[in-house]
Amino acid sequence: MKRIFELELYGKKMSFEVGRLAKQANAALLARHGDTALLVTTVLAEKAREGLDFFPLLVDFEERYYSAGKVPGGFIKREGRPSETAILSGRMIDRSIRSLFPEWMRNDVHVVSTVMSVDQKNPANILGINGASLALAISDIPWNGPIGAVRIGCINGELVVNPDETDIPNSTLDLVVAGHRGGITMVEAGAKEVSEDLLVDAMELANEAVRKIVDFIDGVVAEIGKPKAQLPAPAVIEEIDNWVKDNLTDEIYEAVQINQKQARGAAIAAAQQKAEDQFAESYPDSSKYIASLMDEMVKKAVRKLLVTDRKRADGRAMDELRPITCEVDILPMTHGSALFTRGETQSLGVTTLGMIGLDDQMMDGLKLDEPSKRFILHYNFPPYSVGEVRPMRGPGRREIGHGALAERALRAVFPDDESFPYVVRQVSDILESNGSSSMASVCSGSLSMMAAGVPVKKAVAGIAMGLIADGGQICILTDIQGLEDHYGDMDFKVAGTRDGVTALQMDNKAGGITRQILTDALTQAKRGRFQILDIMDSAIAAPRPDLAPTAPKIVTFNIDPEKIRDVIGSGGKTIRGIVQQTGAKVDVEDSGKVSVAAVNDDAAQMAVKIIKDIVREVEAGETFVGTVTRMLSFGAFVEVLPGKEGLLHVSEISNYRVPTIEEAFEIGDKVIVTVKEIDDMHRVNLSRKRILDKLDELALDPVFAEQVPAEKAREERYSQFPKGGGERRDGGGRDRGDRDRGDRGHDRSRGGSSDGDRQGRPARRFERDRKN
Structure with a gap:
């Protein structure tokens, strides 16, 4: 029969529904905190496992992506290996409940918390601990609970019970405490350099809240709890117990005082072997019983050494560190x-x-x-x-x-x-x-x-x-x-x-x-x-001022988010080219933040310069070493920045007459140019001849120094061309307001050609090339 039990705790409500889901488990319930919901089940194996020297408890914390309205990432669209969060949540439940099971118990117990709904406000792990506690308490599984669990935050200097997930980033403390009526069983905390006194205050507040949860669970158990199963306790062989106590107590006490871990283990193993040899004939299958007994004897010896004799195995004082x-x-x-x-x-x-x-x-x-x-x-x-x-x-x-x-x-x-x-x-x-x-x-x-x-x-x-x-x-x-x-x-x-x-x-x-x-x-x-x-x-008392020589050098800067597409390029072509050219790694965030990393600073700075050149605008009067990318009859297109070209008209190449553009340049040639103007259509017009009288000055700038000798040699070569009709002083159409750029096509003194050129085809071809 379906039953719902509700608990009001510090202004928030938790509810536990029993009797509707997973009824074949020893106990099952649907736990809710806000709109976060978990199915918690507990199952006890019918038979004990022989030969174990520990209690076989298994706790699983299962995250279902549908609980948050998400589809799992990756190629296989289903839940796979538990996330780190799920593993840590499962460990937290395990550590909270394990110590309350009978030490001698060898029946497998399986606790499963399945996250079925997440509201992004109430944490599932805290609900998982409380749900596991209630499920174990109402089941027939032997367990000395119940326990309760809460989360404590410190927000604006005030301790808060079960703060919302959205409040945790602003909290100086994130403390999870689980405990029973007698005290705390588990604590897990992260903090921002809080004091020890604050931690004690937080744990006391948590203990108060835990007792309220325990009282609630005790009330539920009184209504619907099952009688606990009577599992057979392990048999006791008094003859072996008495012999070990009489003959090995002192030897074990001496063994636990051996400082070296391996030597101490060998001494304890030797004592155990004596007991096994003693009862090899009378109790041939007693080796596991003797091993368990020896473990209990060692425990008593260690506790006597510390509590009664106030000595430690390695001779240290109680508050002394090891070397x-x-x-x-x-x-x-x-x-x-x-x-x-x-x-x-x-x-x-x-x-x-x-x-x-x-x-x-x-x-x-x-x-x-x-x-x-x-x-x-x-x-x-x-x-x-x-x-x-x-x-x-x-x-x-x-x-x-x-x-x-x-x-x-x-x-x-x-x-x-x-x-x-x-x-x-x-x-x-x-x-x-x-x-x-x-x-x-x-x-x-x-x-x-x-x-x-x-x-x-x-x-x-x-x-x-x-x-x-x-x-x-x-x-x-x-x-x-x-x-x-x-x-x-x-x-x-x-x-x-x-x-x-x-x-x-x-x-x-x-x-x-x-x-x-x-x-x-x-x-x-x-x-x-x-x-x-x-x-x-x-x-080492402080961080070193410089990174290791082998560490990557990272430079960050911001660009206009509207320019991100220019840096990435079509299908990532531009950014891949930057990586291949410089060897640097480049990451661009949606906000426009760019990070460039490289093993050496030169590679990083080269990539930074390329990216900044891509996103910056060309301004009139700037000087560049450009690369000739295309040539037409009336001039050459020169790339001055990555992805940014300008037109160098044939009339702007030299103070001397240049007969044809082919005699001036080849594709890929480097040339120093200055930005003459940016017209109303945002087209960049370049000039070379305007900077010829500044070559000696440019030779002092590392950016241009290498190219200056080539420019002087190029100008010397142009001076050998026959002047013919001489250079037009009207600017060849460009200096007179750049009337239709197609006019250059029928200016025979500029290298124009056929009647077809005079019909305007060069103008159309020019505009097409500029758009491309």
């Missing part, structure tokens, strides 16, 4: 590179500069008119970084998530396109990993961009914090390594500058976190971040 080294200019031919090493975690950051319009990333998502990305960070995690052997594949959800976090941290200091008209692709290759490689990517990215000459506003550093709560005691750890991350209760990553936080991510399994714990953790993270920034400053 850090920073190096720049690692790779000679890249635009920028840096190596950041912290303990056994190492990130190689490489910066590549590209051109706006050609190298930026086009976003094909559900947003309408979604802008392309100028700053892109890609994170790679090869298997050798953790000493493993496995096939190299494309980036998975983890890699995309880590890269998005580092990108968000650095985007806050990235320059705008007016001051820095480049696209930047930042790559982080993880060469070693033992804790917080995403924060190492932030540091290597900051160093690499500074080394490349990218004018980032400030240096950014990232640090991973940990928290363990046991027996009423709290332990906050700075710069956690993999062991502390895996067996701890909270993973708390903070990135920022000296002036504030730019990114934050938290996953919490510890239950309630008080304001004091959050404040202490952020304060401790701030101290660690400042220490890292001090070390980074010793390698």
